[in-house]
Amino acid sequence: MRATTIHAPGDIRLSDVPDPTIEAPTDAIVRVVAGCICGSDLWPYRGANPIEAGSTIGHEAVGVVEEIGADVRTIKKGDFVVIPFVHCDNTCPHCLAGMTSVCDHQGWTESGQAELVRVNQADGSLVATDGLPDDALIPSLLTLADVMATGWHAAVSSRVRPGGTAVVIGDGAVGLCGVIAAKELGAERIVAMSRHEPRQALAREFGATHVVAERDDAGVEAIMDLTGGIGADSVLECVGTDQSMKTAFRIGRPGSTVGFVGAPHGVELPVRQMFVRNVGLAGGMAPVRTYLPDLLARVVDGRIDPGKVFDLTLPLEQVAEGYRAMDERRAVKVLLRP
Amino acid sequence: MRATTIHAPGDIRLSDVPDPTIEAPTDAIVRVVAGCICGSDLWPYRGANPIEAGSTIGHEAVGVVEEIGADVRTIKKGDFVVIPFVHCDNTCPHCLAGMTSVCDHQGWTESGQAELVRVNQADGSLVATDGLPDDALIPSLLTLADVMATGWHAAVSSRVRPGGTAVVIGDGAVGLCGVIAAKELGAERIVAMSRHEPRQALAREFGATHVVAERDDAGVEAIMDLTGGIGADSVLECVGTDQSMKTAFRIGRPGSTVGFVGAPHGVELPVRQMFVRNVGLAGGMAPVRTYLPDLLARVVDGRIDPGKVFDLTLPLEQVAEGYRAMDERRAVKVLLRP
Numbered sequence: 001m002r003a004t005t006i007h008a009p010g011d012i013r014l015s016d017v018p019d020p021t022i023e024a025p026t027d028a029i030v031r032v033v034a035g036c037i038c039g040s041d042l043w044p045y046r047g048a049n050p051i052e053a054g055s056t057i058g059h060e061a062v063g064v065v066e067e068i069g070a071d072v073r074t075i076k077k078g079d080f081v082v083i084p085f086v087h088c089d090n091t092c093p094h095c096l097a098g099m100t101s102v103c104d105h106q107g108w109t110e111s112g113q114a115e116l117v118r119v120n121q122a123d124g125s126l127v128a129t130d131g132l133p134d135d136a137l138i139p140s141l142l143t144l145a146d147v148m149a150t151g152w153h154a155a156v157s158s159r160v161r162p163g164g165t166a167v168v169i170g171d172g173a174v175g176l177c178g179v180i181a182a183k184e185l186g187a188e189r190i191v192a193m194s195r196h197e198p199r200q201a202l203a204r205e206f207g208a209t210h211v212v213a214e215r216d217d218a219g220v221e222a223i224m225d226l227t228g229g230i231g232a233d234s235v236l237e238c239v240g241t242d243q244s245m246k247t248a249f250r251i252g253r254p255g256s257t258v259g260f261v262g263a264p265h266g267v268e269l270p271v272r273q274m275f276v277r278n279v280g281l282a283g284g285m286a287p288v289r290t291y292l293p294d295l296l297a298r299v300v301d302g303r304i305d306p307g308k309v310f311d312l313t314l315p316l317e318q319v320a321e322g323y324r325a326m327d328e329r330r331a332v333k334v335l336l337r338p
Numbered sequence: 339m340r341a342t343t344i345h346a347p348g349d350i351r352l353s354d355v356p357d358p359t360i361e362a363p364t365d366a367i368v369r370v371v372a373g374c375i376c377g378s379d380l381w382p383y384r385g386a387n388p389i390e391a392g393s394t395i396g397h398e399a400v401g402v403v404e405e406i407g408a409d410v411r412t413i414k415k416g417d418f419v420v421i422p423f424v425h426c427d428n429t430c431p432h433c434l435a436g437m438t439s440v441c442d443h444q445g446w447t448e449s450g451q452a453e454l455v456r457v458n459q460a461d462g463s464l465v466a467t468d469g470l471p472d473d474a475l476i477p478s479l480l481t482l483a484d485v486m487a488t489g490w491h492a493a494v495s496s497r498v499r500p501g502g503t504a505v506v507i508g509d510g511a512v513g514l515c516g517v518i519a520a521k522e523l524g525a526e527r528i529v530a531m532s533r534h535e536p537r538q539a540l541a542r543e544f545g546a547t548h549v550v551a552e553r554d555d556a557g558v559e560a561i562m563d564l565t566g567g568i569g570a571d572s573v574l575e576c577v578g579t580d581q582s583m584k585t586a587f588r589i590g591r592p593g594s595t596v597g598f599v600g601a602p603h604g605v606e607l608p609v610r611q612m613f614v615r616n617v618g619l620a621g622g623m624a625p626v627r628t629y630l631p632d633l634l635a636r637v638v639d640g641r642i643d644p645g646k647v648f649d650l651t652l653p654l655e656q657v658a659e660g661y662r663a664m665d666e667r668r669a670v671k672v673l674l675r676p
Contacts (some may be wrong), residue, residue, distance in 0.1 A: 070534070093568045094592050099616055102592035157618070229432045254440035256433050257620065260613070270608040275598070275622040278437055280593065280616030 002321045002338070003114030006057045008156045009047035011266075011318045015057060017208065020118035025071035026089075030063040030081060034142045035112045036310065037322050037334045039172045040263055045323055048265060058113030058336075059085040060145040062138065065126070070123045079128040082296065083119055085109050085146045089123030100124075100289040109145070113319055116338045127292045127302070131319065139307025139335060140299045143177060147333070148295055148306040149288040151177025151238065155185050157283035158234035158259030162186030165222055168208070168246055170238030170244075171199040173309040173333040174261060178204055178236040180304050183207030187234070191226060193219060198300035199332060202308060216247065223251040242267045253281040259283045301304030310335040339676070341452030343659045344395045347385035355394060358449065358456035363409035366460035368401040368421060372480045373450045374648065375660050375672045377510040378392060378601055383661055386603060396451030397423040398483040400476065403464070404608040409580030410460045417466040420634065421517070421537035422458055423447050423484045428462030438627040451657055453676045465630045465639070477645025477673060478637045481515060483558075484564040485671070486633055486644040487626040488599045489515025489576065495522050496572035496597030496620035505561055506546070507586055508576030509537040511647040511671040512599060514544055516574040518642050521545030531557060531585075540646060547598070554585065568656060572582075572596065575621075580605045590617040597621045648673040 005015040020029055043049040044057070054070060065079045075081065088095050088103030095103050107120030119125050140148075151174050152331055159167045166182040168175050171194035182190045183206065191210040192203035200211045212222045223232060231253030237245055240262025248258040249270050257280040269281065298304045314322050314332040315338075322334035342444040358367055373396055375640040381387040383393070386448060402547050403417045413419065426441030433441050434628050443459030444510040471479060479484075489512050500503045506513050509532035520528045521544065529548040530541035538549045550560045569591030575583055578600025586596040587608050607619065636642045652660050652668040660672035 097591070097593055099592040102615060206381070228431070253435070253456070254437040255435055257618070264613055266610045267609045269609050271602045271605045273609050274619065275442055275602055278620075278622035278625070280595070280618060280620030282616075283619070284613040284616035292461065 001115040001328040002316060003056045003111045004058050005054050006044055007053045007298045008051060009045060011271065012045065012323045013131050014319055015316055020116050022067060022069045023118070024120065026121050026123065027069045028065055028072055028075055028119045028126065030083060030117045030119055031060070031066045031120065032061045032112070032115055032117060034138050034338070035061040035114065036142055037113065037141070037326055037335045037336070038146060039174065039281040040173040041323070042327055043263070043265065043285040047328060055250050056114060058111060058251040059109040060142060061109060061112040061117050062142050062145060063117065064112035068114070068122060075122045075126050075128060081126040081128050082141055082144045082292060083109055083117060083262070084125055084149070084292060086285065086288060087120040087125040088289050090289060091123045093116070095124070097289055098290045100287040103287045113316065113336055127288060127296060129296070137299065139310045140305055142311060142335065143173070143306040144295050144299065146288060146291060147173040148177045148180070149291045150174045150286040152284060152291050152295060153180040154178045154236035154238055154259040154261040158236050158257050160185040160187050160234045164232040164233035165191070165227055166236060167191040167193065167232040167251055168236045168238060169193050170262065171196055172238065175236070175238035176202055176309050176332070177306050178238050179206040179208050181183055181205050182236065182307055184298070185305065186223035191223065191232070196329065205308070219247060220250045222278045227253070234259065238262055240267070240296050241265050247268060249273055249279050258284050261286055309333045311336065339453040339656060340353070341394045341449045342396050343392050344389055345381055345391045346389060348383060349467045350661045352657055355545045360405060360407045361456070362409040363456065364459050365407045366403055366410055366413055366462065366464065367405040368399070368419060368455045368457055368652070369404045370399045370401040370450070370453055370676050371453060372476050373399040373452065373674045373676070374480055375451065375664055375674070376468050376484060377512065379661070380665055381603065383665060393605070394449040394452060396449060397447040398480060399447060399450040399455050400483060400610060402577070404408050404454070408458060413460045413464050413466060417465050418470050419464040420479055420630060421447055421455060421619045422440060422463055422487070424468065424623065425458040425463040425551050425625060428558065428627060436625060438625040439623045439630070451654065451674055453465040456600045458520065465634060475637065477648045480673065481511070481636065481644040481647060482630060482633050484626060485511040485647065486515045487629045488512045488624040490519040490629050490633060491624035492516045492574035492576055492597040492599040493519035493620055494597070496574050496595050498523040498525050498572045501526045502571035503527040503529070503565055504572040504574060505529040505531065505589055506574045506576060507531050507582050509534060509541060510576065513574070513576035514540055514647050514670070515644050516576050517541050517544040517546050518644055522636070522642065529561065529604070530595055534560070534667065540670070551666065553582070557585060558588045565591070572597065576600055578602050578605070584608060587611055587617050592616045595620050599624055647671045651675065667669055
């Protein structure tokens with residue numbers, strides 16, 4: 001099949017690789033209808049994560065089940081499915097407690113920017129739509145594989161509550177989905193910290209009531225001004241750098257929780273400050289499967305439209321251009337059609 | 339008055355110092371009936387915190403109000419009061435949100451091992467008992483100034499829940515009070531991590547259902563064995579060292595929260611592990627005043643008896659011996675009578 005591979009920082013190619021096959025009787029093979037590029041794919045692209053030259057990349061996809069293993073019971077060939085980027089059995093104690101991203105049978109989507117994906121624990125991992133979805137729904141369904149569920153996890157972890165003030169740090173797709181989540185969970189004031197005009201506009205469309213373009217000291221000051229010097233009830237940290245995390249702990253009000261979902265890069269948590277100000281930290285890799293049924297219903301009902309984060313659609317052949325567009329911040333998020 | 343002063347690591351003296359006086363109209367002066375030595379007093383005693391030579395030390399006390407400022411309205415001369423180690427107005431937005439330890443008018447007990455204490459924001463800070471308490475209640479009332487409320491904060495922050503498994507790291511007075519708190523909040527299994535037989539016995543008396551004497555890898559293994567490999571629902575971190583914190587994040591189950599209340603010393607939080615395992619951190623300096631009315635009722639009703647953490651009572655003159663006894667772990671906690 002054709003699949004996206006990474007060979008060195010900045011070196012993204014569409015390559016011919018062997019088709020994935022059923023390796024365990026609980027596996028399924030899904031033919032990708034749409035995949036996309038994640039902000040986290042930019043870490044290796046920019047040389048910030050180690051690269052195994054020639055390995056496939058991409059972990060977000062939706063598609064149609066093409067083949068199932070002998071032990072797959074509920075998922076059928078022909079089902080249109082959302083593939084959570086972390087696979088899970090959905091029956092182990094962690095899954096039953098809602099922590100499907102830490103499943104005892106954890107697996108991963110390894111070729112989301114490709115024609116085919118192997119899914120481990122297909123019955124546990126996959127959620128099928130009711131029939132083939134309308135093409136217009138595809139982008140929003142695709143966000144459920146990662147970014148919308150991840151933004152949701154930030155909001156849940158930071159305990160967004162009705163009537164509260166939520167600040168979203170990060171205007172990438174996850175941050176923008178965090179705005180949607182904060183709104184759905186009832187936050188009255190939603191502040192998007194964003195310096196980019198088109199992203200600010202999308203944040204407002206998604207429910208942000210305020211935009212703060214400043215960063216660091218000036219950004220903290222702006223949030224403190226907005227909250228009467230008290231700080232935010234919830235902070236959604238959707239970046240994962242030391243700078244953004246430090247800001248998060250300064251703007252959360254005492255007793256609040258920073259919800260973090262960006263894989264931490266170079267972060268040193270300010271434990272002393274957390275202690276003195278009683279600002280906690282929760283979150284981590286999102287339990288996508290846990291949130292999927294609820295989020296799928298919200299998308300199908302038209303209640304949320306996270307697919308708007310895709311501002312560039314390319315054929316899979318142009319995946320390298322997709323990476324460049326995201327790296328240069330010309331695109332928020334790139335959808336790829338095989 | 340006579341007050342305990344610290345001059346260098348290991349150098350504790352009872353000195354003559356000027357009486358504290360009303361400095362602001364919201365102050366009160368309390369004559370100490372009982373004070374005590376805190377585990378955190380051992381940090382400077384052992385040279386782990388900087389020392390201002392000759393400064394008073396001690397932040398836990400109960401006593402009788404001797405003098406009030408012109409603006410003090412609800413607290414009266416002659417009231418027997420518990421003095422939270424952090425003073426607060428109990429009216430600012432942080433106080434109203436339950437975060438009295440981060441009050442806009444934060445103040446501190448600066449001479450708890452002495453004859454007199456100045457209390458800032460007396461109306462906000464102090465909680466008076468209904469008449470003079472029976473002498474037998476004094477030790478338990480004294481724990482409400484810090485350790486019982488701090489153990490409670492660990493339990494609340496780690497979201498102890500009915501039927502759950504709570505692990506308490508640390509067998510000092512705060513950890514032992516954490517056991518009481520976990521029991522009161524309904525934990526079904528309470529594991530005290532303790533290597534010291536008398537403390538293990540007290541932990542069991544307070545409600546611990548299990549004791550784990552091992553530390554580090556062996557301790558983690560013991561907790562995993564106890565929880566069927568899942569980890570604890572709640573971890574109360576009542577020490578504050580890097581070693582104990584690292585253990586805490588290994589034994590909390592995915593989705594759980596480590597409640598920390600020991601002032602962190604040399605702690606580097608394992609942010610990557612927290613992310614991957616979705617184990618959060620909450621807590622900090624305990625909002626003692628917030629919990630006081632509830633805890634006072636539990637003590638007066640005889641429902642809890644945290645005063646048992648005091649296993650040595652000395653006259654104030656022998657405060658230096660009290661420090662030695664705690665430093666050498668001959669005593670869990672030392673009560674001082676002026």
